[in-house]
């Protein structure tokens with residue numbers, strides 16, 4: 170399971186939890202403007218916007234999970250098993266493979282509106298990267314500082330939903346996830362008021378009772394509601410420290426602790442990393458399951474006119490600051 174979200178204070182922030190039982194040796198990867206992007210069925214991009222994000226580098230190619238470009242457009246892929254349906258090559262479409270989708274979008278576009286137009290003639294085709302990296306069943310959240318969309322390639326075709334919540338988890342499809350929020354419209358950050366019966370007395374005996382009924386389990390439908398409630402009610406200062414902290418708190422509200430979700434005997438899904446990119450400054454912050462200290466990589470400290478990828482292995486061990 171995974172959760173992606175965006176958040177705006179003075180700057181715009183975008184990130185995700187990556188929840189899985191193993192890692193693909195991902196690194197924070199900067200792709201500079203002149204790294205030649207080849208596409209299996211579409212024209213190459215010899216020059217393009219620079220990109221920073223989390224990726225596995227395979228045969229010199231950055232397989233991005235989530236990323237932001239130098240214009241602030243951001244995008245993350247989240248698991249979408251049984252629903253993702255990629256198509257055979259179509260003569261009248263720009264055919265992009267799922268593993269090329271992030272580079273192709275972030276390489277060229279600056280806004281969600283531009284992406285929406287491009288998606289009208291794009292198809293996600295069923296071509297895998299290699300035998301060791303088969304197709305992943307994904308759907309995507311794409312955000313700029315004013316809007317988010319969700320993109321799902323399903324049996325009926327490519328669906329593009331406006332996503333005013335700015336949150337994405339996994340199954341079911343986005344239309345069902347957002348419809349489900351109707352069932353929670355009574356939740357509140359304020360103390361509850363009595364509507365039950367005038368004939369009974371009630372006691373608001375605890376803080377937080379206005380949100381009784383907010384799901385706390387780790388299913389993706391529940392994480393969608395929990396993350397949406399936490400994000401939509403979020404209050405923070407607008408400094409970098411306050412904004413990042415609030416963003417990691419939003420992701421923390423749906424993080425997975427080892428032991429709570431067993432995916433096969435003795436194997437547990439955990440939040441491998443949480444990311445928070447300041448999309449205006451191009452700084453990618455992250456924490457890992459065992460390292461709660463925030464680490465960061467600033468894309469503008471790299472040679473963005475270069476041709477070579479820059480990869481930063483994750484700092485995974487706990488960084489404890491002893492004070493005496």
Ligand SMILES: C[C@H](CCC(=O)NCCS(=O)(=O)O)[C@H]1CC[C@H]2[C@@H]3[C@H](O)C[C@@H]4C[C@H](O)CC[C@]4(C)[C@H]3C[C@H](O)[C@]12C
Pocket residue numbers: 170171187188189193225232233234246247248249250268297298302303304305306307339340
């Ligand atoms: C599994 C990851 C998503 C995490 C998630 O949503 N887990 C929930 C599981 S579930 O719903 O509860 O079953 C996804 C996100 C990005 C994916 C990776 C990226 O797409 C990049 C490449 C793409 C290649 O085709 C496969 C390897 C891969 C390196 C992918 C492996 C895996 O599918 C990743 C890491």
